[in-house]
Amino acid sequence: MSVTIRDVAAAAGVSTATVSRALRGLAYVDEETRLRVISAAHQLDYVASPSASRLASGRTGTIAVLTPYVGRWFFATVIEGISQALANVPLDLLLVEVGNPDRPAIGSIEQRLRSRADGAVVIALPEDHDVVDSLVEQQFPVSLVGSLTERISSIAIDDIDTGRLATQHLLNLGHREIGLISGSPSDDTRTAQGKRTAGYVSALTTAGLTPRPDLTAFGDFTQHGGERAMVEILTQPRSPTAVFCLSDEMAFGAMAALHRHGLTPGVDIALVGVDGHPQSDVLNLTTVTQPVVDMGRLATQALLDGISAGPAHQPVQKSIPVELVVRSSSAPAKNG
Amino acid sequence: MSVTIRDVAAAAGVSTATVSRALRGLAYVDEETRLRVISAAHQLDYVASPSASRLASGRTGTIAVLTPYVGRWFFATVIEGISQALANVPLDLLLVEVGNPDRPAIGSIEQRLRSRADGAVVIALPEDHDVVDSLVEQQFPVSLVGSLTERISSIAIDDIDTGRLATQHLLNLGHREIGLISGSPSDDTRTAQGKRTAGYVSALTTAGLTPRPDLTAFGDFTQHGGERAMVEILTQPRSPTAVFCLSDEMAFGAMAALHRHGLTPGVDIALVGVDGHPQSDVLNLTTVTQPVVDMGRLATQALLDGISAGPAHQPVQKSIPVELVVRSSSAPAKNG
């Protein structure tokens, strides 16, 4: 079909082996020869066939990104960081949507991945998720972003601390009836959701309060879900004076619900989110921010290091510090 | 390393050719044989090596997505649509960030793509962008989302109309001094930005008005940029009573700027955006919405059709209808 390594070899008057070495910058090539080869390759507009070199070398030259969602802010932003980290290395980025219960894939992902990528950055999947587990078991290089674990490279914020920080902030403001908008009803303590909830509970109990189950609702980590959840909470007999939302997007929805009920965030009900979504600024949402792009970049770097160092590599674990950004959505309890 | 087609062949007592045929669902395989092969493959946990089959067949089994940004809402959402369209076909999704002036890539993208993907969905790049041009010239299957052109499959909204619609809405409300927040100072008329601006100008001139250059500012399609742009506009001697923002994200920034200046969108200055970003709802932003996920899905489908139909394929052009969603950010001019 197109120009092959043989054409370049012929044009440069060398063997294909020399072309291969010269073009990949390997040693044992006379500088003069290298230049001749490069020039020939350039002239012929030669590009090595990835399939061929992958087959021959056993390396795929690609990094897979495993993510449950691609459009949501947190995930898209992590992917942006990964893409940045990959911009200056000769690796392809294979995007794989996984574990989205709405859309099951064909065939097992672990299986397909094995021969398709040299490693994977996994976004927001717990360490003992089936896919992660079987990948790790197969010695497949993996790096997690959004959850921390000892045996695998992983970058995340301290979610328990995040929950505690947000809740404590509300407590400090004098709030005593603090609701919670979580993602889904699950008592899985390994997930970000589980940990943030644990932090929330811990802060409350430390303050001598008991979490009221009737003030917990679920928003599926979407804005519309957050809106519905807030409505649910508002229809309870005794409304809270503050609500901790496990993500900014849900908090935005909660804000919308408040507005629709003629209430003002920070005046009638205090709101705190998690993420540091760009819009939290415009909407004056108090939030616990995390450096999402950096996290994607760091996880990718850890993965690349792990791949080049081999299985002996010590996994990198990095707990990224979060920061509470106080805005007008959280104000002192009016009280009485 | 792992189990190959030969192992399966041995286990099933057939040749590798038969295994290949059986597993890919080709004809001329006895049903009984096929079952035996499938069962053997299953038992051995066999997965065909993509590099090998790609090399042998000449097809890459992957679709590239070319995008200038991965984290921004519009782009991430289009990618989500593409990912959805690819979920049920055996094609990999290769994500390639291009044309982001901040981060030049290594080597020419067109060149690398040729041997890496069977086709590409290109997001928001004009038809005569270098990359698109050279791809098309090489007969490489391409499908555009975000711009329309006759010779290539393309899905987009009518951007001129979009600009006109938004501006006309403001005119209908009685506004006469209508500012513009665009992306960047460029008079390229092929881009979405150029066309929306043209629609804006057209609506104004049709109404007998002359666009005032001092009421145009640039926000780089980001929220912070939109904020700065709005500040610029506000510091002009004669402020407008309304501003048309070429994207919702910039409009959010503009809202923030207004708030910071003690002004209320829709009361002091009317605002209209473009996109239908989920947050436009919470923020009560009047906007021209486009079905972004669908557009990604449609473009992908068009690409796949084009690939299977061969070069004879008639390109699909689809101009997606937009819809003006009126919210409280646009109110009648106070007037006098």
Place this chain on the structure above:
DNA sequence: ATGAAAGCGCTAACAT
């Protein structure tokens, strides 16, 4: 309906 065998275009020993 199935098998044999020749590649696909590279890389990686191994020679020289």
Place this chain on the structure above:
DNA sequence: ATGTTAGCGCTTTCAT
């Protein structure tokens, strides 16, 4: 420093 030569694991004629 460079060339020779076996594959890598599949697909695809061409036979049978």
